[in-house]
Amino acid sequence: MRDVAIIGVGMTKFGQLGRVTSRELIASAAVEAMNDAGVTPKDIEANYVGILSSDFFEHQMHSAPGVPDYLGMHNTPSTRVEAACASGGLSVMHAIMAVAGGFYDTVLATGAEKMTNLPTNHVTEGLAMCADDVYELSLGITFPGAFAMVARAHEAQFGTDAEQRAAVAVKNHKNATKNPLAQYQKEITFEKAMNSIMIADPLRLFDCSPITDGAAAVVVVPWEDRHKYEGQAVKVRGFAQASETMSLHDRTDITSFNTTKIAARNAFKRAGLEPKDIDFAEVHDCFTIAEIVAIEDMGFFKKGEGGKAALNGDTAADGHLPINVSGGLKAKGHPIGATGVAQIVEVSKQLRGTAGERQLSDVEFGMTQNLGGSGSTIVCHILERGD
Amino acid sequence: MGVAESWRTNQSRYLMEGRKCTKCKTLYFPIRQHCAKCMDDSMERYIFDTKGKIVEFTRIEEAPQGFELMVPYNYGIVELDEGVRISCQIIDSYSKDLEVGMPVEMTFRLLRKSEDQGILQYGFKALPIE
Ligand SMILES: [Zn+2]
Numbered sequence: 001m002r003d004v005a006i007i008g009v010g011m012t013k014f015g016q017l018g019r020v021t022s023r024e025l026i027a028s029a030a031v032e033a034m035n036d037a038g039v040t041p042k043d044i045e046a047n048y049v050g051i052l053s054s055d056f057f058e059h060q061m062h063s064a065p066g067v068p069d070y071l072g073m074h075n076t077p078s079t080r081v082e083a084a085c086a087s088g089g090l091s092v093m094h095a096i097m098a099v100a101g102g103f104y105d106t107v108l109a110t111g112a113e114k115m116t117n118l119p120t121n122h123v124t125e126g127l128a129m130c131a132d133d134v135y136e137l138s139l140g141i142t143f144p145g146a147f148a149m150v151a152r153a154h155e156a157q158f159g160t161d162a163e164q165r166a167a168v169a170v171k172n173h174k175n176a177t178k179n180p181l182a183q184y185q186k187e188i189t190f191e192k193a194m195n196s197i198m199i200a201d202p203l204r205l206f207d208c209s210p211i212t213d214g215a216a217a218v219v220v221v222p223w224e225d226r227h228k229y230e231g232q233a234v235k236v237r238g239f240a241q242a243s244e245t246m247s248l249h250d251r252t253d254i255t256s257f258n259t260t261k262i263a264a265r266n267a268f269k270r271a272g273l274e275p276k277d278i279d280f281a282e283v284h285d286c287f288t289i290a291e292i293v294a295i296e297d298m299g300f301f302k303k304g305e306g307g308k309a310a311l312n313g314d315t316a317a318d319g320h321l322p323i324n325v326s327g328g329l330k331a332k333g334h335p336i337g338a339t340g341v342a343q344i345v346e347v348s349k350q351l352r353g354t355a356g357e358r359q360l361s362d363v364e365f366g367m368t369q370n371l372g373g374s375g376s377t378i379v380c381h382i383l384e385r386g387d
Numbered sequence: 388m389g390v391a392e393s394w395r396t397n398q399s400r401y402l403m404e405g406r407k408c409t410k411c412k413t414l415y416f417p418i419r420q421h422c423a424k425c426m427d428d429s430m431e432r433y434i435f436d437t438k439g440k441i442v443e444f445t446r447i448e449e450a451p452q453g454f455e456l457m458v459p460y461n462y463g464i465v466e467l468d469e470g471v472r473i474s475c476q477i478i479d480s481y482s483k484d485l486e487v488g489m490p491v492e493m494t495f496r497l498l499r500k501s502e503d504q505g506i507l508q509y510g511f512k513a514l515p516i517e
C-alpha cells in the first residue's frame with residue numbers, strides 16, 4: 001500500500017447561495033483544488049462525490065456523473081458516496097484508498113449539498129431520513145431530538161450543563177470570525193446562546209448547526225509523486241471508518257459513540273500515533289453536545305471533561321488543543337456532503353500554514369472526525385505537515 | 388413512508404410484533420428475517436408486552452413534516468419489559484413531569500398524515516402509567 005498526499009484543496013463560500021445547483025458548487029470547489037494542485041481536469045483519473053441527498057433537496061439522483069460533466073472530463077469514472085452527514089469524509093477516504101491501493105494516481109474527492117431550496121420542516125424531514133425511517137422518523141424523532149437525548153444523558157451522568165454546551169457555540173462562532181468562507185462571521189454571547197429558542201429540550205437554536213449550501217474538494221495523489229505537483233503536500237497518516245446501529249435507541253449507552261472510539265483508535269493505530277500527538281482537530285459539531293462527546297471519545301479528554309474543556313478555554317484557538325478553529329459546523333455552516341471534505345481542507349490549510357488570520361502556530365498533526373446519522377457512521381482522518 | 392411501506396410494516400407498528408430466534412432466543416423489534424447473532428432464519432412470531440420504562444426523553448419543538456401541529460411533543464427511548472428498546476412519542480405528558488425510569492404503556496395512535504400519498508399512518512406511542 002502506498003502513502004498518500006493531499007496536494008490540492010478548495011472550497012466555496014458556505015451559506016445561502018441562491019440560484020446554483022450542487023454540481024455547480026462542486027465544480028467551483030474542484031477548479032480551485034485542481035488549480036492549487038497544478039493539475040487540469042484531464043489529469044483526474046477518478047472522482048468521488050459525497051452528497052447526502054440531491055434526490056431530496058434538488059430532485060436529482062445519479063449526481064456523480066454531473067461532476068465530470070460540469071468539469072469537462074466527460075468519461076472520468078465518478079462515484080457518489082452517501083453516509084448521511086459523513087458522506088464527505090467517506091468520499092475523501094475512498095479517494096485515499098483508491099490511490100493507496102494503486103488503482104489511480106490522481107483522484108478528486110468532492111462533497112456538496114444544496115439545502116436552502118426547501119422550507120425548514122422539509123429539511124428537518126430530509127435529515128431525519130438518516131435515522132430509521134419507520135421506527136424513528138415516522139414516530140416523530142428529529143436529529144436535534146436524538147442529540148437532545150444524548151445531551152440529557154450526558155448531563156445526568158457527568159453534569160455537562162447548558163453553560164458548557166453554550167461554550168462550544170461561543171468558541172466556534174468566535175473562531176469563524178476569522179474564516180471568510182464561514183456562513184456566520186459574528187461572535188455570539190453566552191446570554192444569546194442560552195436564551196435562544198428551544199429546538200429540542202435541552203438543545204436551543206445556538207446548540208444546532210445551520211442549514212447551508214456549499215461544496216469542498218481535494219486532490220489526492222501518491223506521496224512519492226508529490227514533488228511532480230505545484231501544490232504543497234500534506235501527508236495522510238491515518239484513516240478509519242466504523243458503523244453502529246441505525247437507531248439511537250438500540251444502544252445501551254448514549255453518552256458515547258462507539259463508532260468514534262473505534263474509528264479514532266484505528267486511525268491512530270494506522271498512523272502509529274496517540275491522542276497526545278495531535279495538535280488540533282476538526283470534529284463534527286452538528287450540535288454542541290456532539291463536539292463534547294467527540295473530543296472525549298477520540299481520547300483527547302476524559303469522559304465527562306469535554307464540556308469543561310470548552311468552558312475553560314482548553315479547546316479555544318489559543319488553548320492547548322484547538323478544536324474547530326474553522327468555526328466548525330456550528331458557525332462555518334453544515335452543507336451535509338461538503339462537511340467532511342471541508343474538514344480535510346481546513347486541516348490541510350493549517351498544516352500548510354495558509355490558514356490566514358486563524359493560522360495556528362507550530363502544528364504538525366491534525367485530525368478530523370465526521371459523523372453520520374446519530375453516530376451510525378464515523379470517519380476519522382489524521383494528516384501530517386508535509387516536507 | 389408510502390402506502391406499500393406502511394402496509395408492509397404495519398404488523399410491527401400496529402401489534403408490537405417482533406421476532407424471536409428459535410436457536411438463540413434473542414428478541415428483535417421490529418420484525419426481521421435473520422437473527423443477527425447466529426444468522427439463522429428460524430424466527431418465530433413474538434408479540435411484545437405493552438409495558439416498559441422511559442430510558443431517556445426530550446421535548447421536540449421543531450418538528451418534521453406532518454408533526455408540526457403537535458409541537459411541542461415529548462419523544463423518548465423506552466425499554467420494554469423484555470429488555471428490547473424502542474423510541475416513540477410520549478403522550479399525555481410534559482417534560483417537567485417526565486422522569487427517567489417512569490413506567491409507560493404502549494398505546495395505538497395516529498402518527499401523521501403522509502404528505503406524498505395522503506395516507507394516515509398509525510403506530511405506537513407511550514403513555515405514562517401509575
Ligand atoms: Zn439467533
